[in-house]
Amino acid sequence: MSSARVMCSVPLTLQSAACPLCGSPSADLFLAAPDRYHWRSEVYRMLRCSGCCCVWTADPPAPKNMAFHYGEDYHRAIRAGGERDAAARWKVPRRTIARYKKSGCILDIGCSSGGFLKTMNGWSLHGIELDPKTAERARMNVSGDIFVGNALEAPFAQDTFDVITCFDVLEHFYEPLELVRKIATWLKPGGVFYMRVPNVASWEARLLRSYWFGLELPRHLFHFSPSAVRNLMRSTGMEELSLTAKGTYIEPSVAYLRTRLVERLGFTPVPLVAAPEPGIAWKAVRKCIRALVLEPFGGIAGMAGAGACLDALFRKPGPSGTPGRAGFTGDAPVTSDGEGV
Numbered sequence: 001m002s003s004a005r006v007m008c009s010v011p012l013t014l015q016s017a018a019c020p021l022c023g024s025p026s027a028d029l030f031l032a033a034p035d036r037y038h039w040r041s042e043v044y045r046m047l048r049c050s051g052c053c054c055v056w057t058a059d060p061p062a063p064k065n066m067a068f069h070y071g072e073d074y075h076r077a078i079r080a081g082g083e084r085d086a087a088a089r090w091k092v093p094r095r096t097i098a099r100y101k102k103s104g105c106i107l108d109i110g111c112s113s114g115g116f117l118k119t120m121n122g123w124s125l126h127g128i129e130l131d132p133k134t135a136e137r138a139r140m141n142v143s144g145d146i147f148v149g150n151a152l153e154a155p156f157a158q159d160t161f162d163v164i165t166c167f168d169v170l171e172h173f174y175e176p177l178e179l180v181r182k183i184a185t186w187l188k189p190g191g192v193f194y195m196r197v198p199n200v201a202s203w204e205a206r207l208l209r210s211y212w213f214g215l216e217l218p219r220h221l222f223h224f225s226p227s228a229v230r231n232l233m234r235s236t237g238m239e240e241l242s243l244t245a246k247g248t249y250i251e252p253s254v255a256y257l258r259t260r261l262v263e264r265l266g267f268t269p270v271p272l273v274a275a276p277e278p279g280i281a282w283k284a285v286r287k288c289i290r291a292l293v294l295e296p297f298g299g300i301a302g303m304a305g306a307g308a309c310l311d312a313l314f315r316k317p318g319p320s321g322t323p324g325r326a327g328f329t330g331d332a333p334v335t336s337d338g339e340g341v
């Protein structure tokens, strides 16, 4: 955490069994799992709110200790992922945004090294990145404004952006409700918020349990389902444009199972974070497995609304739209995951 004003203790809302988003006192143990990405032994508990479906990591590391749970290897992997084949990787998000907005002022929260922003030609570009080293790289890649630090402290004025994106980021926040309230403020009336988070209600998450890659403990502090996203966003008064659940994390999840097998056989496993780049032969085999098994599985899961990645678009009501609500005090929350996805 680079900002001096960032709290160094876990927010009170995450230290109790009450839901950090809706305040409901009724929560059950959802799952317990370690950090399989670094292959560490400490186990973290996740609780699930029976009111708004939110799942959160109970008693996570304090912000001042979180750097240890990311590490330079993690940041390097994320930067590489965002920059590799950027034009192709970000084609679908670009096309999705173009359905609603053709140009204007865009903010990417958690912009990493600017892989996505760099592809948004013709837009006024703004990014937020917490890691100073990664932000430095974003400044080199993107001709725009990059804020370095905690998004909650970014100094943007009300009604500034036409589009705000947040890809695989909201689940890392200690206070996602505060962030979406900020987003609702920063958007112009009629502006679009586009978020992507892992779907904890996906088929593969249910099947693989603690081995599911999307858990990313303890870096993921919240674990969203379609119902939880709807309840969270509805609390800001934003209107749903679309919510889909496609894609798969089967490949890295299987790597976790393989690592566990290596360990059970008495060998020292290489954690995914330190896995070497695969050779050409293995890349070819992997390409076949993707085409024959993973893509069909991901496609079927997506058609059933049970894929691993939730893509959600919401719009801030225009001047004549419904005024925003201040909290989880409006309509009854959605409590059935997967419905209508």
Ligand SMILES: [Zn+2]
Binding pocket: 019, 020, 021, 022, 023, 024, 049, 050, 051, 052, 053, 054
């Ligand atoms: Zn709740």
